[in-house]
Amino acid sequence: MAEIPLVLGFDLGGTKMLAAVVGGDFSVRGRAKQKTGTERGNDAVFAGIVDTIEQAITNAGCGLSDIAGVGIACPGPIDMRAGVVLETPNLDLRDFALRDRLTKKLGVPVVLENDVNAGVYGEYVAGAGRGFRHIVGLFPGTGIGGGLILDGKLYRGARGGAGEIGHMVVQVDGRRCGCGRFGCLEAVASRSALAKDLVALAANGEAPIIREKAGTDFLAIKSGTIAKAMEAGEAAVTELVMRSARFLGIGMGNCVNVFDPELIILGGGMVERFGTQYLAVATESMRETGMKRMVEHVKVKAAELGDDAAVIGAAALLRESFARESSR
Ligand SMILES: [Zn+2]
Known part of the structure; x- marks a missing residue:
């Protein structure tokens, strides 16, 4: 059986952003963390996201071509179908087309999920909720x-x-x-x-x-x-x-x-x-x-996973979206 490809989980928080390269067994192979700077708004936050993702991939000892996609846990209301972050007061984001922008930049599929949902899902697949x-x-x-x-x-x-x-x-x-x-x-x-x-x-x-x-x-x-x-x-x-x-x-x-x-x-x-x-x-x-x-x-x-819950959950939900597509 072929090895399950690596994916990247990302947690976009109001004070920090966390990226993690996640393996098929939900283990974290490399991570990077960055303070969400005082520079807010769509463009500054986007640059920070790309930078943190690239660092995590380097820290995992692999390259972008090894990553099958990115799952992002976002605060605030999102339009999941359009892949748009509608509003986050803490980061000053508004109608932020994060999914399409990041797909274009990295050339891989991207999914967005509410951050709390991603955290609970992470605990379900790899933490206190297993079984x-x-x-x-x-x-x-x-x-x-x-x-x-x-x-x-x-x-x-x-x-x-x-x-x-x-x-x-x-x-x-x-x-x-x-x-x-x-x-x-x-x-x-x-x-x-x-x-x-x-x-x-x-x-x-x-x-x-x-x-x-x-x-x-x-x-x-x-x-x-x-x-x-x-x-x-x-x-x-x-x-x-x-x-x-x-x-x-x-x-x-x-x-x-x-x-x-x-x-x-x-x-x-x-x-x-x-x-x-x-x-x-x-x-x-x-x-x-x-x-x-x-x-x-x-x-x-x-809960057992602490800060890793949302990145692991976002990665797991991305994998699910692959499974849904391949069964269509
Ligand atoms: Zn209330």
């Missing part, structure tokens, strides 16, 4: 990203918008969300939501470590700082973190009721830094929210 076919992925961070693997396939919905679990309403009349509505899961359980509550604690003098490291700017409160405060025994901080875990669990329980998954994967900085108690509290809250006959069978696991 499962029904998975809900949730990534609490600045917002809460969600993705769905249903019956072994990435589920995108009618217009590519499926999986916006972060905007499931879990507290009627709760805090205002970035989307303009009230009480969405991400408005109560994201790191940003938690940081807004911690600012009040810091101002009250109940969270000295947070006050010292970040002051009262909620944008400066990172997961690592919050973890340090918990480790130092700041009880009020731990209480708020566990409150946010309980809200996350309500969202997870609702997902169980709708999708009957075997597994929920939780990933991102909060899950990595807040330890087993965070996961345990979220899981317990999920079991209280979901219907018993389904929820008692659901496993909850932390």
Whole structure:
């Protein structure tokens, strides 16, 4: 049997871009990372993408002719059929015809995918989700990203918008969300939501470590700082973190009721830094929210691939698009 050709996975993030040459077994053969510079907009970002891809190929010890295609994980809404990134506020991209531009530049097929979908897919093929076919992925961070693997396939919905679990309403009349509505899961359980509550604690003098490291700017409160405060025994901080875990669990329980998954994967900085108690509290809250006959069978696991999830997922989805074409 011929060896499965190498493909390239790419993660276009708001602060950094990551390219990886991925083998048939989903192992990373070489990678390159670049800060997304202060130069934003379509042309500057495109130049950075090409440069990072070329570096990753060099680092893998191969050439462009060894690469069968490029899968790109993109933030923000994309038009998958046209291969266009519609809008990303962080990178100042607008109607960016990334697929066709990159195909022309590199001479290989290119596919685009939403970054959270790519991350969940990466965990499905090569991480915490291996061996499962029904998975809900949730990534609490600045917002809460969600993705769905249903019956072994990435589920995108009618217009590519499926999986916006972060905007499931879990507290009627709760805090205002970035989307303009009230009480969405991400408005109560994201790191940003938690940081807004911690600012009040810091101002009250109940969270000295947070006050010292970040002051009262909620944008400066990172997961690592919050973890340090918990480790130092700041009880009020731990209480708020566990409150946010309980809200996350309500969202997870609702997902169980709708999708009957075997597994929920939780990933991102909060899950990595807040330890087993965070996961345990979220899981317990999920079991209280979901219907018993389904929820008692659901496993909850932390994501395993970290930053590699999206590049591996994008590479895997590109391979799938090849398989679809050859079976036509
Ligand atoms: Zn919302």
